[in-house]
Amino acid sequence: MKGKIEVNQNTENKDSNNNHHHHHSHNQQHSRHEHSHEEKHTHHEHSHPEKQNQSEHSHNHTHHSHAEHKDQSHHNHHAHHGHMIEDFKRRFWISLIVTIPILFLSPMIQMFLNVDWRFPYDSYILFGLASFVFFYGGWPFLTGARDELRQKQPGMMTLIALAIVVAYVYSVMATFGLTEGDFYWELATLIDIMLLGHWIEMKSIMGASRALEELVQLMPSEAHLLKDNGEIIDIQIKELKEGDLVLVKPGEKLPVDGKITDGNSTIDESMLTGESVPIEKGVGDQAIGGSINGEGSLTIRVEKTGESTYLSQVINLVKEAQETKSKTQDLSNRAAKWLFYLAVGAGIVTLVIWLLLGYPFSFALERMVTVMIISCPHALGLAAPLVVAVSTAISAKKGLLIRNRAHFENARNITGVVFDKTGTLTKGEFGVTNLLTENGFTDEQVLQLAASLESKSQHPIADGIVKEAHTRNLKLSHVHDFKSLTGKGLEGIIAGRHIMVVSPGYVKNENIQFNQSHFNEWSSEGKTVVFVLVNRSLVGMIALADIIRESAKIAIHKLKDMGIKSYMLTGDNQKVANYVAKQLDMDDVIAEVLPHQKSEKIEGLQKEGLKIAMTGDGVNDAPALVKADLGIAVGAGTDVAIESADVILVNSNPEDVVNIVKLSKATYKKMIQNLWWAAGYNIIAIPLAAGVLYNAGIVLSPALGAVLMSLSTIIVAINAKTLKI
Structure with missing residues (x-):
């Protein structure tokens, strides 16, 4: 894949600082977030026709040059998303204001308050106000349902639409004397709560997806080009070619990746690498585009432009990582669909049973409507994506780049870690x-x-x-x-x-x-x-x-505490290997291994029933990385190793192997908790809404059902936010 991290080329010279690393992570976090936001929308894609276009929109631009990426996709994507949040917010507040007179005009509310504010034709005013809320407030749900049904993918929107349409039609019939009692106030409050829920959900997603946009904005748009005759002209970055000389003045951002040919300065790479201390750089050192120049003037020879820059590669890597869906996520998406069928089925069964028991149609219909409202699996749609978003943000901060989510999720089962010696356990x-x-x-x-x-x-x-x-x-x-x-x-x-x-x-x-x-x-x-x-x-x-890396000692000690064995795999002679292993207190040493035998050795350990994670950085480690249950590439390694890995350690720090296992365990636990919160709520609420405990005097009204549903969504969101390692 073109432009798959050539990190090593930017980083070899910097191996000593070992910092370029967070760079990745940083971006990763950003772009991954953007995806989780898009991913979520694919789940609710239908929910808003615009959303879908927006989702496709951002994908179309994935492979443009940086500048275009920044100007078009991100601009539209976020402007559009922001516009939609405003739209939900506006619909919510206006509907809420109109709901107040609806509540006071509703006979049932007056009965609760023990007052009588009836007057001639009040039911028609009620009808008018409720119709406004239904069409204005309910519009996003109605159009969303239409799109879902067109795609034969019924889901959330179809469910909400079904509930509000049934409630509205039934109430209108009541207004004109065809049925008894109306649902106007339940209809209005349900729409208000749904609008509020969507507004909050979209706002949280928007917050998460801003990060990538900020990342893209790290790159300045112009550069000072040094011409052969010594003249300096300002040109657009996209016009720069490899080999051009660019002048960077004190305090400016570096426009491109390249080598310093003249000048000395300190460069602040914290935005990219997480390294808080500015690094002193001089002639011959590598410089990364997007970092900030300190006091000195620098001349840089352009080495990479556009898609091949460090920043672009990180963004591409992250995009690719986002596209590997997690297993648990698929599970929740499937569950949402089945919940819809369950809701419709339960609604119809509820209606039929109450009618067969001889209850009036209005009562049976009310139960049916309540069942359908309760079943809206909002929380379920958020259960996995929110955890994924939080876990990728944490992994990014820790310098772990996840390329294969499914393998990362399985890291919680690892029982043995195989380390390559040079460059991983030792500094090289x-x-x-x-x-x-x-x-x-x-x-x-x-x-x-x-x-x-x-x-x-x-x-x-x-x-x-x-x-x-x-x-x-x-x-x-x-x-x-x-x-x-x-x-x-x-x-x-x-x-x-x-x-x-x-x-x-x-x-x-x-x-x-x-x-x-x-x-x-x-x-x-x-x-x-x-x-x-x-x-x-x-x-x-x-x-x-x-x-020997001090961090390797700590990492192996921590793995021991977790009951995970550590092995050293090296081509070095047995004596040297034993000397290093003894200092590190490792469980076993596999030395004098030829490059092509590495994957066989991994297979041997797997045959003993171990789940193996392999950590390596060289070309000769690539087949072993693929063979292992979890391949971990050390960031300063080679392209090939990075291509073959499931997770990349941006900081070349062996302790991060421990963090991967811990984060994997914590992420999985949170996902399962969230799926239980989301689905478990339905298991209890649907029978209550259907009226199972009617004889005991416990009946769930549609409005209360909606409140409970929003509550389960909030619990799931808070639970996801508490993820940490």
Whole structure:
């Protein structure tokens, strides 16, 4: 799939900051929300013809360039949605005001209040006011029902429409003397409550879907293009081409993804990565479009435009994730449809039974109307989507990008986690682990000399030594006559002395004596050893190894507490693997595995009856990620690994594996609770509305039924909001 996260390319250079990560998450949250909102509408699509168009509308624009996306789809989508919220709000308030005289004119309400305000022709005024509420307030439900029936997908709107039409027709007949007693006040209050419910529901959805729009607005629309002759012109971002040079002034937003070719500055990437501290960047560093430039001026060479930018990829990824429907959601959508059939069936049965028992038609009809109102499965339609929206918002904040919802929902059953070693349990960068000094030199002196020399080199080992010197606040010295000896090491003159940092091979060739036992011990643990010579005599040995992530230790400990086993899967030799596993206290080590054998090893564990989550970051991990019950890609990994995964850890933090399992468990629990709240309410309310306890004097009126129904919707919404890990 084009533009599926090329995160790694933006991120490799930043692996050390490990922050690009929340970026994804951030957007994800946004766009996912937008979807949950759209998803919900597909459920109620029919409910409002406009809604459906709007839903299609936003989909049509999914694959346009960023700018278009921003200008068209989002603008219309939100303007339209906002307009609909206003429409429901207006209909609600106007209907509510008209309902007040309806209540006072209704004979039944007067009876309750023990007053008599009857006057000639009052029933016609009542008829007029109620007709207004029916046509004006009830219009969205009537048109919604028409659309649902056209699509042969009866649902919520059809149910509400059925109830209000039956109530209205029956009451009109009463006004003109064809039946006894009217339902006008129940009709008006029912419409008011339904309008209020829809207005609240749409408002909450709108709140959730604004996030993606904000995300798209992160990108500025213009850039300062630097021409070859030094002239600066302002052009639209969509006109930029790869390789163009763009000037970013202090305080401006970066218009594109690219490499800094000139200037130094601090860049605030918090909107994208969640990293609160601005990062210092200079020539050669990667910059992400949408982040905010600090004090300095920067020149950036454009590397990615339009659909291939980091931001666009995140949005696409999120869209794709939203389109994988969750299993529990499908369950609730199916339940809503069956509830409609149940409601119609129960309504007809109620009517027939009361008539057979010899009760008047008006009474039987009232029971039938009540049953149909009660059955409206508003809460059910919201049960799963609201939980999905909340859980994706949480996962996004935590830097977990969910690509496959069904697999994520099953993560609650995981019993074993397999970790790839390099880059997942370890940082994939060298750090100094041991120092041995000779000839009266101190650790600091040896490290200071080695780091001064290594600071001239680009090698990963050099980075490790220089970093250690910085950590210990050592001042580096000036080096003269620096030379890199291919395959052997480095040499140079510092303060008049000849300094060398060389490999074990060089020391052996020159027959220089060194501490063999330490050297052998360190080598067996998979460490790299370098030797420091001053005027050709040995003054120290420095051992470096791939640094173990502190977070990996914590993660494995937490998994143990949850009863989940942890395994290390690596191509490294058994000794090195055992050394790392021992430090991490892992359950088992599978070492010296060739890339193509990784998925076989996963299969082996599955055959033992374990539900396996696999965490990896390399091309060789991809088949294993697909084979596992849950594939987790570490964000700084390769495209292929990310393509194959179900969940992506934006922060390359092994602790997030624990968060996935916890969030999956919590999400599932909330969904099931919500489905029970929504459907369970109907199980109790329908028989009450049908009049099962009529002899005991308990009868549910249509208005009370509507109040209870709205209440169950509110409970479901509040319950979803309380989801946390």
